[in-house]
Amino acid sequence: MMQYVLIGIFAVSAIVGYLIINNVPPLLHTPLMSGMNALSGITVLGALTVTAVALKHSSPVLSVIVGVVAIVLAMINVAGGFGITARMLKMFKKEGK
Amino acid sequence: METLLAPVVYYVISGVLVAGVLVGLSLMSRASTARAGNAISAVCSVIAILVTMYNYRILSSAVIWISIAVGVILSLIFAAKVKMIQMPQVVALLNGFGGLSSALVAILSFSQTELLYLKELYDPSKYLFSAYVSEVALIIGFVTFTGSLVAAGKLHKVLPQKPVVIPGHTFISVALIVLTVVSAYLRAPIWITALLSALFGFIFAIRVGGADMPITISLLNSLSGVAGGIAGIAVGDLMLVAIGGIVGASGLLLTRIMCKAMNRKLSGIILGSRVKKPAADAQAPEKPAEEEKPAEEEKTSLTPGEILSQAQNVIIIPGYGMALAQAQSNVKALFDKLEEKGKTVKFAIHPVAGRMPGHMNVLLAEVDVPYDKLFEMDEINEEFKDTDAVVVIGASDVVNPAANTAEGTPIYGMPVLKAGDAKYVIVCNFDDKPGYAGVPNTLYKQKNTIMLLGDAKDTVSKLTGSF
Numbered sequence: 001m002m003q004y005v006l007i008g009i010f011a012v013s014a015i016v017g018y019l020i021i022n023n024v025p026p027l028l029h030t031p032l033m034s035g036m037n038a039l040s041g042i043t044v045l046g047a048l049t050v051t052a053v054a055l056k057h058s059s060p061v062l063s064v065i066v067g068v069v070a071i072v073l074a075m076i077n078v079a080g081g082f083g084i085t086a087r088m089l090k091m092f093k094k095e096g097k
Numbered sequence: 098m099e100t101l102l103a104p105v106v107y108y109v110i111s112g113v114l115v116a117g118v119l120v121g122l123s124l125m126s127r128a129s130t131a132r133a134g135n136a137i138s139a140v141c142s143v144i145a146i147l148v149t150m151y152n153y154r155i156l157s158s159a160v161i162w163i164s165i166a167v168g169v170i171l172s173l174i175f176a177a178k179v180k181m182i183q184m185p186q187v188v189a190l191l192n193g194f195g196g197l198s199s200a201l202v203a204i205l206s207f208s209q210t211e212l213l214y215l216k217e218l219y220d221p222s223k224y225l226f227s228a229y230v231s232e233v234a235l236i237i238g239f240v241t242f243t244g245s246l247v248a249a250g251k252l253h254k255v256l257p258q259k260p261v262v263i264p265g266h267t268f269i270s271v272a273l274i275v276l277t278v279v280s281a282y283l284r285a286p287i288w289i290t291a292l293l294s295a296l297f298g299f300i301f302a303i304r305v306g307g308a309d310m311p312i313t314i315s316l317l318n319s320l321s322g323v324a325g326g327i328a329g330i331a332v333g334d335l336m337l338v339a340i341g342g343i344v345g346a347s348g349l350l351l352t353r354i355m356c357k358a359m360n361r362k363l364s365g366i367i368l369g370s371r372v373k374k375p376a377a378d379a380q381a382p383e384k385p386a387e388e389e390k391p392a393e394e395e396k397t398s399l400t401p402g403e404i405l406s407q408a409q410n411v412i413i414i415p416g417y418g419m420a421l422a423q424a425q426s427n428v429k430a431l432f433d434k435l436e437e438k439g440k441t442v443k444f445a446i447h448p449v450a451g452r453m454p455g456h457m458n459v460l461l462a463e464v465d466v467p468y469d470k471l472f473e474m475d476e477i478n479e480e481f482k483d484t485d486a487v488v489v490i491g492a493s494d495v496v497n498p499a500a501n502t503a504e505g506t507p508i509y510g511m512p513v514l515k516a517g518d519a520k521y522v523i524v525c526n527f528d529d530k531p532g533y534a535g536v537p538n539t540l541y542k543q544k545n546t547i548m549l550l551g552d553a554k555d556t557v558s559k560l561t562g563s564f
Contacts, residue, residue, distance in 0.1 A: 001451035002099045002333065003226055003227070003230070003333075003337055006184035006329070006330045006333065006335065006338045009335060009338050009339055009342070010326050010329075010330065010338050010339070010342040011344070011483060013115065013338070013339035013342035013343050013346075014343065014345055014346040015346070016119065016343070017119070017122070017342060017344075017345075017346040017347060018346035018347075018349070018350055019121050019144065020119060020122050020126075021111045021122060021125075021343075021350055023123070023126040023132045024122075024126050025126065025127075025128075025473070026354070026454065026455055026473050027455060027458045027468060027471060027473070028125055028128060028131055028455060029129060029354075029401060029453075029454035029458075029460070030132065030136070030184055030188075030454065030459045031125070031234075031452075031455070032125055032347065032351075032455070032458050033188050033314075033315070033318050033347075033348075033351065033453065033454065033455075034184070035122075035135060035138065035192070036318055036321075036347050036348060036506065037188055037191035037192065037195065037321075038138070038139070038142070038320070038488045039138065039142070039322070039340050039344050040191075040195035040199075040318075040321040040322050040325050040340075040341075040344045041191075041193070041194075041198070042142055042145065042196070042325065042336065042341075043195060043199045043324075043328055043341070043449060044146060044327055044336050045146065045149045045329075045337045046202040046206070046331075046334055046337050047147050047157065047198060047201070047367045048150060048326045048376075049202075049208055049332050049334060050151065050202055050205035050332060051155070051161065051164075051205070052153035052154070052161075054205065054207075055155065055158060055161075056154075056158065057209075059209075060251060063205060063208065063209075064160065067205055068160065068202070069201060070197075070198045070201035070202050070205070071161065071164040071168065071196075071198075072167050072168040072171075073168070073198040074194070074195070074491055075164070075165050075167075075169055076168045076171055076172040076175075076191070076194055077140055077172075077191050077194050077195050078146075078172075079168065079169040079172040079176070080171075080172030080175055080191060081191060082135060082138070082139040083172065083173055083177070083334065084179060084184075084187065085261065086135055086136070086174045087176060088181070088184075088459055088462075089128075089131045089132045091459070091462040091465075092128045092131070092180075092458075093462070093465065093467055094129075094460045095130075095467035095469055095470065096465050
C-alpha cells in the first residue's frame with residue numbers, strides 16, 4: 001500500500017515541480033541546474049538509511065563501504081551544488097548596484 | 098529497521114521540508130530573490146539530513162560523520178575554485194555523482210531486502226515490488242553515471258567532442274536497452290544489470306556532439322533526479338521520492354526547452370539520428386565562391402567605428418565563440434564604452450548560446466554585465482528592425498537567416514535571432530565558415546554586414562577603440 005502512495009507522491013511532486021520551475025526565467029537556468037544537482041544529492045537520505053541498516057546489522061564490510069561511498073558522493077552534490085549555485089547567483093547584479 | 102520517530106511524525110516533517118524546498122524553488126523565478134531561495138532549499142536539505150540521522154540512530158556514528166565531512170570538504174574546495182566557463186562539465190559531473198549515489202543506494206536496498214526475505218523477515222508480497230523498484234533505480238542511476246562522465250569528459254575536452262559513432266551504433270543501443278530490461282526482469286545477478294546499464298550510458302553519450310550538449314546534460318540532470326526518486330521508493334523515504342520527482346521534472350522541462358530551441362527531437366539525441374549535413378551543393382542557399390567578390394563591393398562603405406559612433410541603439414549578440422576566445426571582459430569593455438557614449442545597449446541571448454541552458458547569462462554576469470541588460474530571444478527579436486547596429490560575437494547558427502529559408506537543412510525551422518533586420522551588422526567571428534550545423538550563413542553576405550574576422554579578443558578590443 002505504502003509503495004503505491006510513494007509512486008503517487010513521485011508523480012504529484014513532479015507535476016508541482018514542473019509548474020513551479022516553469023516560472024524560472026532562462027536567465028537563471030544554469031543556477032537552476034546546479035541547484036538541481038544539490039537537490040539530487042538528497043539521495044543522501046537513502047544512503048544514510050541503508051548505511052545505518054548495514055552498520056546495525058553487522059553486515060559485511062563491503063556493504064558499509066558501498067554505503068559510505070554513496071554518502072560521500074551525495075554530500076559532494078548537496079554541498080557542491082548549493083555552494084556553486086550561491087556563488088553564481090551572487091554574480092547576478094542589476095545596473096547601478 | 099526500527100526508527101525513533103513514529104512514521105506519521107516523519108511524514109509530517111518530510112512534507113514540511115518538501116514544501117520548504119518548493120518555496121525555495123519558487124523564489125528562483127526572480128534574480129533578486131533567487132539567492133534567498135537557494136538558501137531556503139539548502140537549510141531544508143540540512144534539516145532533512147539531521148532528521149534522518151536521528152531517526153535511524155546514527156547521529157553518534159563516527160563513520161557517518163566522517164563520510165559527510167569528506168564529501169562536504171571536497172565539494173566546498175571544488176565549488177570555490179571552479180570557473181564559470183566550466184559550469185557545463187561541473188553540472189554534468191555532479192549529475193553523474195547523483196546517479197551513482199542513487200545506484201549504490203539501490204544496490205544496498207536490493208541486497209538488504211533480499212537478505213531479510215531469505216530469513217523470512219520480509220513480507221513476500223512486497224518483496225518482488227521492492228526488488229524491481231531497486232533494479233529500476235540501479236539502471237537509471239548507472240546510465241546517468243556513465244552518460245554523465247562521458248558528457249563531462251567531452252565538455253572538458255579529455256574526450257573527442259565530435260560524435261563518436263561505432264558500426265551498428267543504433268542497433269547496439271537498442272540491444273543494450275533490451276538486454277538491460279531482460280536482465281532486470283529475470284533478476285540476473287545485480288552486477289550484470291549494472292554493467293549493461295553502464296554500457297548503455299556510455300554508448301548513448303559517446304555519440305553526442307558538442308553542440309547537442311545542452312540537451313544531453315539537461316536530460317542527465319533529469320535522470321539523476323529520477324534515479325534518486327525511485328531509490329526513494331525502494332527505501333521508503335518520502336522526502337527523497339518527492340525531491341527526486343521535482344528534479345526529474347525540472348530536467349525534463351529544460352530538455353524540452355533546449356530541444357525546441359535547437360530544433361532537435363529527443364529521440365534523435367538518444368538513439369542518435371545524426372544531424373544531417375547538407376550536401377555541399379544541394380541545399381546551400383548561396384554558394385560561397387570567388388564570384389562573391391562583386392557583392393563585397395556593394396557592401397556598406399562605412400567603417401565599423403563610424404557605424405557605432407552614429408548608432409543610437411546597439412544590440413550585442415554573444416555566442417559560444419566569445420566564451421571560447423575568453424573575450425567576455427573585452428565585450429564588457431565594449432558595452433561600457435557604448436553606454437558611456439549615451440547609446441542604448443542590450444544583449445540578445447539565444448537559448449543555446451552556450452553549452453548548457455542559461456550558460457551565456459552566467460558568463461556575462463561573471464564580468465559584471467547587469468542582468469537587466471540581458472534579453473531572451475522572444476523578448477528582443479522584434480526590436481532588431483528598429484536597431485541601428487548589431488554586434489555579433491562568436492555566433493553563427495543562432496543568427497543565420499537561412500534557418501527560415503533553407504529547407505532540408507538541419508537548422509531549418511530553428512528559431513534564430515533576427516540580427517539581419519538591423520540597419521548594420523558587425524560580425525566578430527573567428528572565420529566565415531558555417532557554424533556547427535554546417536549551413537553557410539547568409540547573414541555574412543548581406544550588404545549591411547561587416548565581417549571582422551579573427552580572435553574575438555583582438556577584434557572586439559579594436560572595435561572598442563575605433564569610435
